[in-house]
Each structure stands twice: as structure tokens, then as C-alpha cells.
Amino acid sequence: MQDLELRKMNMCSFQTALQVWNEGFHGYFIDLTLxxxxxxxxxxxxxxxxxxSFIxxxxxxxVxxxxxxxxxSLGKRYAWNGGTGVIPSFRGKGVGKMLVQVALDLYSAESVDVAMLEAISTNESAIALYKKFGxxxxxxxxVLQSDALATDLVSSVFIITKLMPAAVGKLEFYREFSPWQCQWQSVAAGGGEAVIAVDADRRVAGYALFERKFDESGKPAKISMYQCEVAPERGDGELVAASLxxxxxxxxxxxxxxxxxNLRKTNQVVIDLLTASGFTTFIEQVHMIRRLS
Structure with missing residues (x-):
């Protein structure tokens, strides 16, 4: 496109970045106004x-x-597309394509091994665009949600122990390829927490990464869970998950x-337990990756 100029975000004001974020997500599937x-x-x-990042x-x-x-992490470099948007009057004019290409060029220059992103499952045009780029x-x-207390979960027969999120990242069954926001680094940066379930033989049976937010009066406002995983060799996975x-x-x-x-849909045990406890689906996404090395 003629007269299209790309600037790195650190060369722009935060107010400019916020403006294009809000306008770029205008009319999106969910309200992302910030x-x-x-x-x-x-x-x-x-x-x-x-x-x-680029504007x-x-x-x-x-635009x-x-x-x-x-x-x-673990000797590999990962890049995350944490949001791509184009203002309505410039959509369909190749701006998104140019941004994705420039990002891929950056990943190569930065020796990135794996590029990752998430896209809303019904956003077919975005998914098709990313597939064109590999x-x-x-x-x-x-994403499941509930405004009520989950009362149908069984009492724990495991010892639930609090850890630093980084410690969970060292477990043998930690899911390295989780979506960026669900990785222990993001949870730790946001002030999140981690717990493990320990059985009678002192083996780690599972873990969870989560975050609690409180309102100005100190009352709980939101609990967000990012991962809940059970050790693969367990025969009591449902009990472990329910305890966590x-x-x-x-x-x-x-x-x-x-x-x-962004709970993976193959984690059926966790999904079934939460659904039975009154959680409902808010939105579905796809986790996409491109291997660069």
C-alpha cells in the first residue's frame, strides 16, 4: 500500500498505541476496549x-x-503475537498482511524457534491469513466462566501445596506449549499463584496456575485459572483435577x-468437572504456531 509506514511501538506514544488498539478492535467478536x-x-x-511491536x-x-x-524457555526462543488489529476504514487493504510479514521477519532476525498466537475460532478470515503465512x-x-461458587467439587484427598509459578515450570509434565498467557512466566508476571497436589507417596499428582483479583474493599472480584494438569501416569485423574x-x-x-x-479442549476431565459445577462456555479459540527452526 502506498504511503504505508511502519514504526516500532517504542517510537510512538502510549496514547497512540492505545488509540489504534481500541480502534483496531472496533466491532470485534468481544469487547477489548481498554x-x-x-x-x-x-x-x-x-x-x-x-x-x-509495530504500529x-x-x-x-x-491504522x-x-x-x-x-x-x-528451556533453550528455545518463543514469540507471541499478542494482538493484531486494523481500523475499520483500512481493513481489506493489505495492512494486516504486511504486519504479519514484518513480524515474521523480526522473529527470524531474533532467532525465534517457535511463533505462537491465538485466534477466535469463528474469526475465519484471521485464521486463513495466518495459515497463508505458515x-x-x-x-x-x-474459555469457561461462572459467577457462582462451584459447590459440586469433591473435597481434596491430596495435600495442596503452594509453590512459586516458576517451580511448576520445572515439573516433568508441565505443558511447555501452552498458550502464552497460560505459561508460568505470564502468570508470575501478573502476580499469579501456583499449587500442586501431592499424594500419600509424596508424588506430585497435578498442578494448577491461577490468579486472584480483589476489588478496592478487599473482596474477591475474579479468579482466573490458566492451567490445571494431571500427571499422565495417574489412574485417578478426575480426583486429582477435582481437588485442584x-x-x-x-x-x-x-x-x-x-x-x-484458554483451557485446551483435550483436557476433557477438567472441562467435564467445571461444566458439571455450572461453568459455561464464554468463547472458543484456536492456538496456532509456526515453527521457524
Whole structure:
């Protein structure tokens, strides 16, 4: 496109970045409108790098963006597309394609091994665009939610032990390829927590990563769970999962928002337990990756 200019986000004001974020997601499947404070918190907690993110301009007007995060884990470098948007009047004009290509060029220059992103399952145009650039669907995801206390989960027969999120990342069965927001690094950066379930033989039977938010009066406002996984060799997976879920979602009483973030749909045991406890589907996504090395 003529007169299209790409600038790194660190060369733009945060107000400009917020403006194009809100306008770029106008009419989106869910409302992603943010205040400046919320936008800055999102950047910090999710490891978005302004130096590695881009804003597209036409004749000085911001018309699109692509936010990136890059991190290293277990000897591999991962990049995350943390949001791509184009303002309505410039959609269908190749801005998104150019942003995705520039991002891939950046990943190569930064020696990234795996690029990842999430897309809403019904956003067929975005999924098709990413597939054209070599991304493939790794797994399907679901966000479940409930405003009520989950009362149908069994009492724990395991010892539930609190750990630092980084310690969970060292477990043999930790899911390294979880969506970016669900990885222990993102949970830790957002002030989240981690617990493990330990059986009578002192073996780690499962783990959960989650975060609690409180309102100004100190009352619980939201509990977000990012991962709940059971050790693969267990024959009592449902009991392990139920014990972890009970701890995560019932440690705070009262009617606050309870939800899962991008829970993999193959984690059927956890989904069934939560559904039976009154959780419903809010939205479904796909987790897409492109291997660069």
C-alpha cells in the first residue's frame, strides 16, 4: 500500500498505541476496549515488548498494529503475537498482511524457534491469513466462566501445596506449549499463584496456575485459572483435577467471577468437572504456531 509506514511501538506514544488498539478492535467478536492504565498493565503483565511491536501509519494516521512478546524457555526462543488489529476504514487493504510479514521477519532476525498466537475460532478470515503465512492449528481452546461458587467439587484427598509459578515450570509434565498467557512466566508476571497436589507417596499428582483479583474493599472480584494438569501416569485423574479445582475456585467464598483462560479442549476431565459445577462456555479459540527452526 502506498504511503504505508511502519514504526516500532517504542517510537510512538502510549496514547497512540492505545488509540489504534481500541480502534483496531472496533466491532470485534468481544469487547477489548481498554483504558490507558489497563493497556499498560496488559503490556507489562504479558511481556509485550514495545521494541518488537509495530504500529502502521498512513499519512501520519495510525491504522493498524501488531504486538509482540519474545521469551526464552528451556533453550528455545518463543514469540507471541499478542494482538493484531486494523481500523475499520483500512481493513481489506493489505495492512494486516504486511504486519504479519514484518513480524515474521523480526522473529527470524531474533532467532525465534517457535511463533505462537491465538485466534477466535469463528474469526475465519484471521485464521486463513495466518495459515497463508505458515501457521498451523496446534489445539482448540475454550474459555469457561461462572459467577457462582462451584459447590459440586469433591473435597481434596491430596495435600495442596503452594509453590512459586516458576517451580511448576520445572515439573516433568508441565505443558511447555501452552498458550502464552497460560505459561508460568505470564502468570508470575501478573502476580499469579501456583499449587500442586501431592499424594500419600509424596508424588506430585497435578498442578494448577491461577490468579486472584480483589476489588478496592478487599473482596474477591475474579479468579482466573490458566492451567490445571494431571500427571499422565495417574489412574485417578478426575480426583486429582477435582481437588485442584476445588482449591482454586473455592478458596474464596461468595459470587465473584470465576473463569478459565484458554483451557485446551483435550483436557476433557477438567472441562467435564467445571461444566458439571455450572461453568459455561464464554468463547472458543484456536492456538496456532509456526515453527521457524
Amino acid at each position: 483504558s490507558l492504565d489497563d493497556f499498560l498493565r496488559r503490556i507489562m503483565s504479558l511481556g509485550i515488548s514495545p521494541e518488537h 502502521a501509519f498512513v499519512n501520519g494516521q495510525p 493498524g498494529f501488531l504486538l509482540n512478546g519474545i521469551r526464552e 501457521y498451523e492449528i496446534l489445539e482448540e481452546l475454550v 479445582l476445588r482449591h482454586v475456585f473455592m478458596m474464596e467464598t461468595g459470587n465473584c467471577k470465576r473463569l478459565t483462560h
